Amino acid sequence: MHGSDSEREGESLKHGQIRKALSGFYYLYDQGETVRSKGRGVFRVRGVTPLVGDLVDYEKDGENDAVIVNVHDRKNELVRPPIANVDQALLVFSVKEPNFSPKLLDRFLAVIESYDVEPVIIMTKTDLLDDGGREKIRRYKEYYRSIGYTVLETSIGDGSVASELGPIIEGKTSVLTGQSGVGKSTLLNTLMPELELKTDEISDSLGRGRHTTRHVELIEFAGGLVADTPGFSSLDFDHIEKEDLARCFAEFAELSENCKFRGCLHLKEPKCAVKSAVESGEAEQFRYDHYIQFLQEIIDRKPRYPS
Structure with a gap:
């Protein structure tokens, strides 16, 4: 465990999960109750930063507030x-406005897979x-399904996606992310209208949207x-x-x-099974091309030296 204090263990110690981090406070969920908390100052010395999704031990601090005294070991963590x-990432990609980008999707998939998080692809709009665009997207959709990914389709205002996503989301912690302007907040509003999340129109001059989500919850x-997250501000392969x-x-x-x-x-x-599969058509050329481009990025990056 991170930063545990055995002398603190006792009847006063409570257990919860961080559901929101905002303005220096952590909002814990504990058996139906939301508790506002702060992290202990000693965490900074130890280099421990509580994250949304963490399971924690805490103590009450006055009537309404609490102090996190211990962060449990994590299954994984995103930066x-x-x-x-996180169990899975719901990758939201529009097929139009902005246009579908297989290279960007493959970048997302590679980064998500590197964290041992299960990707689910959701194509919006x-x-x-x-007709031509529909056929092109159908081919991509079928290929991603053939290599084991779940791929859902939705259009603006399509309420049926809630019933499709329900079984996928049940019992899991999911990150909703994707490119700007693809309809993440719109999708969440369709799933949960009571949220009334703020959505921005696509900027015609830029051809892309602005992130409207300001914190992780x-x-x-x-x-x-x-x-609902501000999305991946960085999709590099440094790790x-x-x-x-x-x-x-x-x-x-x-x-x-x-x-x-x-x-x-x-x-x-010589005798590379991947190249043979691409040449025979068993694996798609576009995926191999993206792999080579990403590999070159990794090869070209500057060496990292311990500080």
């Missing part, structure tokens, strides 16, 4: 957005597609928890080593087991 113990929905990138591509992770060389980077190595 941007700052959240812990499908009502804006013409876990919201109860369909027997699970959904985090991924070049030998590990292929594991973040679902189909390549499986194919890699058949490569001749252990640690194959699927570049120029």
Whole structure:
């Protein structure tokens, strides 16, 4: 455990989960009650920062407030957005306005996979597609499904998505994220109209939206928890080593087991199962192209030295 004080353990110690962090306060959920709390000053010395999603021990501090005295070990943690113990990421991508970007989706997927978080792809604004665009999106959708991803489609104001998402969300902690202006807040408003989340129109001059969500909060929905977040402000691969990138591509992770060389980077190595699958059409060329581009980013990054 992080920062535990055994002498504090006793009847006064309570247990909760951080559901919201705002203006220096942590809002804990404990058996139906919301408790406003602060982190102990000693956490800063120890380098412990409580995150939304953390399971914590706390003590009451006066009538309405509390102090977090211990943060439990985490299953995982994301840096941007700052959240812990995530089961899955609902990746919201519009197919139009802004146009669907397979490269950006693959970047999201690789980063999410690197944290051992399960991605779910939600394609929005499908009502804006013409026939040609609909066929193009159908091919992408079928391929992502064929490599094991759940892919949902929704259009503006489509209430049926709530019933589709319900079983996926139930019993899990989900992060709702994606590119700006794709309809994340609109989607949440469709799922939970009582939230009345602020939404912004797409800027015609920029062709993209502005993030309207200012803090991370876990919201109860369909027997699970959904985090509405400001989105990933950074989608770099600083935490991924070049030998590990292929594991973040679902189909390549499986194919890699058949490569001749252990640690194959699927570049120029002989008898590479990934390259063979791409050449035969078993794996998609666009996914391989994105893998190579991301791999080059990792190879080209500046070495990191301990401070």
